[in-house]
Amino acid sequence: MKKIAFLTAAFAIAASALMATTSCNKAQNDKSEASQASTVAQEETYLTAVDRYLTDEIGKSYAPGEICIPCARIVDVDEQNPQDIQVWGDFWIFNYNVSGDTLKTVSGGSHPGLMHISKTGNTFKVTAFDQVDAGAGNLESAKKIFGDRFEKFQTMNSDEKAREEDRARLIADYVKSNNLAVKCYQDFGWTAVNLK
Numbered sequence: 001m002k003k004i005a006f007l008t009a010a011f012a013i014a015a016s017a018l019m020a021t022t023s024c025n026k027a028q029n030d031k032s033e034a035s036q037a038s039t040v041a042q043e044e045t046y047l048t049a050v051d052r053y054l055t056d057e058i059g060k061s062y063a064p065g066e067i068c069i070p071c072a073r074i075v076d077v078d079e080q081n082p083q084d085i086q087v088w089g090d091f092w093i094f095n096y097n098v099s100g101d102t103l104k105t106v107s108g109g110s111h112p113g114l115m116h117i118s119k120t121g122n123t124f125k126v127t128a129f130d131q132v133d134a135g136a137g138n139l140e141s142a143k144k145i146f147g148d149r150f151e152k153f154q155t156m157n158s159d160e161k162a163r164e165e166d167r168a169r170l171i172a173d174y175v176k177s178n179n180l181a182v183k184c185y186q187d188f189g190w191t192a193v194n195l196k
Helices: 006-019 026-041 046-061 135-158 160-177
Strands: 067-078 085-099 102-110 113-120 123-131 184-186
Touching: 046 067, 046 085, 046 113, 046 123, 067 135, 067 160, 085 135, 085 160, 113 135, 135 160
Parallel strands: 102 184
Antiparallel strands: 067 085, 085 102, 085 113, 113 123
């Protein structure tokens, strides 16, 4: 089984965030389609498919915002079978509205689990997503889905500081790649966080 180190994945996530320019707001769909067309021209990876799935499928189940930014934190990857690339992760999605120089969080949430991705030519697509159950079955389903990666997932999932650092970096990458005049982001009831 081919595995990649978390740090390598983190850098790849940041790179894929530059390509994740899809919006969750229907008013932005024309821009999104143009952005997606330019994304296809660039080299796709399984991370492109992860971000696209989080934005297009998971993000739309939340209250819409002007901007949708995924935060995929990769636990492990098995790329042995190009028809079933397996990506275990602590997947987050956030919808924002732009208010002056601030992205104000509208909605979002966590969707840990295992994504199955197929590669056809240079295109990657999520074909299935095994999500960890919410509520009473959470721990049992997480152990089943992550298997011998469970401890690594638990460590990552419980490290709120590292998650917020990843989130801030991905937001900054998105802001830069889309030429937004945004300097910080703010969750409801919390102090705004400056972007580096």
